[in-house]
Amino acid sequence: MTSLLVADIAVLVTNDPAAGPGLLGEIRGAALVVEHGRVAWAGPAIAAPACDVRVSASGGAVLPGFVDSHTHLVFAGDRLADFTGRMSGRPYSPDGISSTVAATRAAPDEVLTANVARLLGELRAGGATTVEVKSGYGLTVADEARALAIARQFTDETTFLGAHVVPAEYAADRGAYVDLVTGPMLAAAAPHAKWIDVFCDRGAFDESEARAVCRAGMAAGLGPRLHGNQLGPGPGVRLAVELGAASVDHCTHLADADIEALAGSATVATLLPGAEFSTRSPYPDARRLLDAGVAVALATDCNPGTSYTTSIPLCIALAVREMGMSPAEAVHAATAGGARALRRDDIGVLRPGSRADFVVLAAPDPGYLAYRPGVPLVAGVWKDGRPI
Amino acid sequence: MTSLLVADIAVLVTNDPAAGPGLLGEIRGAALVVEHGRVAWAGPAIAAPACDVRVSASGGAVLPGFVDSHTHLVFAGDRLADFTGRMSGRPYSPDGISSTVAATRAAPDEVLTANVARLLGELRAGGATTVEVKSGYGLTVADEARALAIARQFTDETTFLGAHVVPAEYAADRGAYVDLVTGPMLAAAAPHAKWIDVFCDRGAFDESEARAVCRAGMAAGLGPRLHGNQLGPGPGVRLAVELGAASVDHCTHLADADIEALAGSATVATLLPGAEFSTRSPYPDARRLLDAGVAVALATDCNPGTSYTTSIPLCIALAVREMGMSPAEAVHAATAGGARALRRDDIGVLRPGSRADFVVLAAPDPGYLAYRPGVPLVAGVWKDGRPI
Numbered sequence: 001m002t003s004l005l006v007a008d009i010a011v012l013v014t015n016d017p018a019a020g021p022g023l024l025g026e027i028r029g030a031a032l033v034v035e036h037g038r039v040a041w042a043g044p045a046i047a048a049p050a051c052d053v054r055v056s057a058s059g060g061a062v063l064p065g066f067v068d069s070h071t072h073l074v075f076a077g078d079r080l081a082d083f084t085g086r087m088s089g090r091p092y093s094p095d096g097i098s099s100t101v102a103a104t105r106a107a108p109d110e111v112l113t114a115n116v117a118r119l120l121g122e123l124r125a126g127g128a129t130t131v132e133v134k135s136g137y138g139l140t141v142a143d144e145a146r147a148l149a150i151a152r153q154f155t156d157e158t159t160f161l162g163a164h165v166v167p168a169e170y171a172a173d174r175g176a177y178v179d180l181v182t183g184p185m186l187a188a189a190a191p192h193a194k195w196i197d198v199f200c201d202r203g204a205f206d207e208s209e210a211r212a213v214c215r216a217g218m219a220a221g222l223g224p225r226l227h228g229n230q231l232g233p234g235p236g237v238r239l240a241v242e243l244g245a246a247s248v249d250h251c252t253h254l255a256d257a258d259i260e261a262l263a264g265s266a267t268v269a270t271l272l273p274g275a276e277f278s279t280r281s282p283y284p285d286a287r288r289l290l291d292a293g294v295a296v297a298l299a300t301d302c303n304p305g306t307s308y309t310t311s312i313p314l315c316i317a318l319a320v321r322e323m324g325m326s327p328a329e330a331v332h333a334a335t336a337g338g339a340r341a342l343r344r345d346d347i348g349v350l351r352p353g354s355r356a357d358f359v360v361l362a363a364p365d366p367g368y369l370a371y372r373p374g375v376p377l378v379a380g381v382w383k384d385g386r387p388i
Numbered sequence: 389m390t391s392l393l394v395a396d397i398a399v400l401v402t403n404d405p406a407a408g409p410g411l412l413g414e415i416r417g418a419a420l421v422v423e424h425g426r427v428a429w430a431g432p433a434i435a436a437p438a439c440d441v442r443v444s445a446s447g448g449a450v451l452p453g454f455v456d457s458h459t460h461l462v463f464a465g466d467r468l469a470d471f472t473g474r475m476s477g478r479p480y481s482p483d484g485i486s487s488t489v490a491a492t493r494a495a496p497d498e499v500l501t502a503n504v505a506r507l508l509g510e511l512r513a514g515g516a517t518t519v520e521v522k523s524g525y526g527l528t529v530a531d532e533a534r535a536l537a538i539a540r541q542f543t544d545e546t547t548f549l550g551a552h553v554v555p556a557e558y559a560a561d562r563g564a565y566v567d568l569v570t571g572p573m574l575a576a577a578a579p580h581a582k583w584i585d586v587f588c589d590r591g592a593f594d595e596s597e598a599r600a601v602c603r604a605g606m607a608a609g610l611g612p613r614l615h616g617n618q619l620g621p622g623p624g625v626r627l628a629v630e631l632g633a634a635s636v637d638h639c640t641h642l643a644d645a646d647i648e649a650l651a652g653s654a655t656v657a658t659l660l661p662g663a664e665f666s667t668r669s670p671y672p673d674a675r676r677l678l679d680a681g682v683a684v685a686l687a688t689d690c691n692p693g694t695s696y697t698t699s700i701p702l703c704i705a706l707a708v709r710e711m712g713m714s715p716a717e718a719v720h721a722a723t724a725g726g727a728r729a730l731r732r733d734d735i736g737v738l739r740p741g742s743r744a745d746f747v748v749l750a751a752p753d754p755g756y757l758a759y760r761p762g763v764p765l766v767a768g769v770w771k772d773g774r775p776i
Contacts, residue, residue: 087709311762321475
């Protein structure tokens with residue numbers, strides 16, 4: 001057994017309230033010991049045990065690897081023209097999804113796989129050590145199963161999102177599409193998926209359709225999560241809580257009853273400021289959620305239509321600038337919050353027994369992620385105790 | 389003479405209206421020829437002349453290197469606590485500058501030099517091939533001269549900003565400080581500087597003080613530029629036009645008369661969205677300026693108090709999201725606009741005779757700089773015909 005000491009850590013973010021003060025459980029002048037891909041010890045450097053190998057964090061902050069709990073990486077093509085049009089005043093519409101569906105269906109496996117690999121490389125370089133990946137640009141039995149099989153080559157956190165939009169060929173018979181999603185498409189997708197997801201919003205699926213999709217997925221052994229309340233007020237959040245979903249994502253337009261339901265639940269509100277940035281939409285009010293005691297996660301929503309960023313640090317900076325979060329709250333949401341949104345207790349935290357997934361910053365404090373927006377501060381990324 | 393062919397360019401941004409359509413003078417399927425550190429030829433790949441050496445842009449876009457015409461890189465210490473306080477609701481005040489002044493005065497030359505080198509490295513990695521650097525955290529004769537001598541080691545575009553704020557020791561006698569700036573401090577600074585600058589705003593210098601500072605600098609052979617209209621309406625823009633300044637920077641709070649004055653002048657409006665981002669202030673209305681025919685530049689304002697970013701791509705994305713600029717207008721402002729703000733015609737453009745300062749993107753279109761915020765898309769940076 002080789003033990004590894006990570007030394008010269010200005011601030012270690014543990015997210016473990018027992019380890020240090022504040023929301024982040026910070027230890028100043030810290031060290032971290034890694035064995036067998038797990039954290040073996042975390043504490044003040046002066047008390048660190050002897051180890052076989054020593055690496056230096058060069059006086060940077062160390063924090064748990066980011067957990068990006070919401071991405072749509074399996075696609076082909078881009079939507080630059082959509083984006084440019086929106087920036088000159090056209091409103092966002094979910095209709096644009098169909099152009100990505102057409103490009104994705106037409107693409108060979110190799111193109112889709114290379115695209116996932118490229119984007120995942122960007123995410124990892126930006127500090128994301130766990131990434132959820134959704135389907136949702138196939139929308140046929142074969143194309144959804146293919147998307148998930150490709151995603152599963154890269155991550156265990158795969159999500160079946162056949163209910164992303166109703167594809168054009170089913171526009172006249174929505175019920176038949178829901179039957180397809182909950183029947184043969186689910187059967188083909190479930191072996192490659194951990195989660196079931198549905199876009200419950202205007203222009204996508206209504207409450208009863210969304211409930212049917214989630215219940216079918218749950219019956220097939222998948223955990224429920226929802227897209228809700230992005231484009232306007234709606235039933236998404238309440239449905240997510242009713243179903244015991246791990247997360248409801250977007251949460252841009254919330255009623256008081258939505259906040260109350262979330263606060264009394266085990267459902268995380270996952271906020272996706274990249275989508276508001278790139279659709280020029282109002283940002284969700286994270287302050288209101290946090291003050292009500294709701295668990296909050298931050299994720300990229302990486303997709304070619306509405307949020308083509310892979311930068312969790314940008315999401316942290318936007319959450320602080322635009323959504324009323326403190327730098328510490330934003331860092332917590334992008335680490336421990338993301339882990340909770342995936343119902344994981346082995347990541348998003350650095351304490352004995354947790355996975356040795358961590359990020360070394362070229363900055364002395366995690367607050368720099370908001371203080372220095374746009375600057376690539378992630379100097380090192382470790383997953384399962386190894387640098388990547 | 390070795391000639392270099394840059395091939396496989398999806399889109400070449402020339403900023404030369406004679407070379408191609410649109411504001412950016414775009415050439416699709418282009419090549420670029422470099423000789424003696426200058427552009428020798430730019431045009432469609434199919435018509436490119438034979439060259440000694442060939443490099444590939446790998447199907448990315450190529451654009452003129454960014455010109456960051458406004459930075460404050462010579463300082464010590466950070467202001468993370470200021471930033472965190474502001475994000476929890478405290479308003480911005482120029483008073484915070486004094487804490488950086490104290491840290492900068494106390495720092496040895498080696499610390500200041502290393503800090504400039506580090507930040508300039510970030511700027512270059514982000515695609516900035518020309519960077520203006522101001523003094524303004526010394527505010528004594530010796531410390532201002534020292535800051536400029538350090539800056540001059542890295543760039544010819546150095547700016548004397550002794551009139552950044554009135555330092556605490558002169559609070560009771562502002563006139564004496566203006567006399568110092570326009571007398572012995574200017575005499576010590578001028579050999580190391582190209583430009584004179586003054587912060588003409590509430591809490592800094594008033595109109596008559598700012599005029600005196602600029603006129604003294606001009607008499608010493610320095611070109612005038614101003615910080616104006618950042619914190620509220622004021623005389624900065626009109627004074628800049630009166631003096632024939634190359635640029636007036638910030639321009640957040642403008643009256644119609646300010647816009648009219650700029651539109652009929654050779655003074656560029658340099659917009660600094662990083663400062664609005666990190667002070668949570670309203671953004672300047674670039675659309676209003678552009679529609680009136682004002683020349684606009686984008687720059688980082690990199691400084692530890694109000695905009696600790698080195699990312700021109702972030703500034704482009706913010707200009708599009710927040711300031712009403714199209715992606716093409718933002719790219720133009722960060723290249724040709726910055727060059728004009730420094731009264732340079734050899735940079736910010738790629739046409740025969742201009743400097744071979746250019747950026748290769750890992751993206752097929754310059755619009756990706758706004759479409760993919762936070763993603764490090766700058767794959768290669770060339771200055772004077774060499775990769776850096």
